[in-house]
Amino acid sequence: MNKKRYIWGVTFGLSTLFITLFIFWNSLQTGEESGKMSDVAVNIVKPILEFFGITVKDHTLGVLVRKTAHFSEYFVLGTSFSLCLLNLINRHFIYFSPLYCLVVAVCDEFIMQMATSGRSPQWTDVLIDFGGGVFSLLILIFALYLVGRKRNRRKEQRL
Numbered sequence: 001m002n003k004k005r006y007i008w009g010v011t012f013g014l015s016t017l018f019i020t021l022f023i024f025w026n027s028l029q030t031g032e033e034s035g036k037m038s039d040v041a042v043n044i045v046k047p048i049l050e051f052f053g054i055t056v057k058d059h060t061l062g063v064l065v066r067k068t069a070h071f072s073e074y075f076v077l078g079t080s081f082s083l084c085l086l087n088l089i090n091r092h093f094i095y096f097s098p099l100y101c102l103v104v105a106v107c108d109e110f111i112m113q114m115a116t117s118g119r120s121p122q123w124t125d126v127l128i129d130f131g132g133g134v135f136s137l138l139i140l141i142f143a144l145y146l147v148g149r150k151r152n153r154r155k156e157q158r159l
Contacts (some may be wrong), residue, residue: 001088009087015080020104023073027108031118041065070125074101074132082140094140100134102126 029037042061049056056064082097108129109121 005087009084012080012087014083016077018054019073019077019080023077023104023108024112026073027112027119028116030063030116034119038062038066038069041069067125067128071132071135072130074105074129075136077101077104078133078136079140086140088109091144097131098133099136103129105129105133 026034039062041060042065044066046056046058046061049061078097078101081100082094084095085093105126109123109126111119113119
């Protein structure tokens, strides 16, 4: 393994650790604290939607913001873990990335949130989280396909 790939792998590994800790930290927030963070996001998103003529009830927008946050966190987690595996081991191991996201999601929902006041575990959140991890893998596979295709074209042009 070359040094550059090793450094990238370790960097993405540390990134994966920090993202996982961030997810767990968010789960330790009480229901009230979590609601306040969602309200801040709603107050940022609502004027943007209204600018485009889209009106959504605050409650509905709050649910959308929270679910989008779940999906996005696990998309980033899945991407980071996949890139760690890609650089430290090999490309075939990236398929374990959604499994890691699923394990983190289950621990997050059913261990961390059960122990936190005003929070309750939701299977739908686990599925949304897992979906973020799977989607990140699909995007990465597509990107690797495009990179491989570009490399093959360059090789063909040299011949």
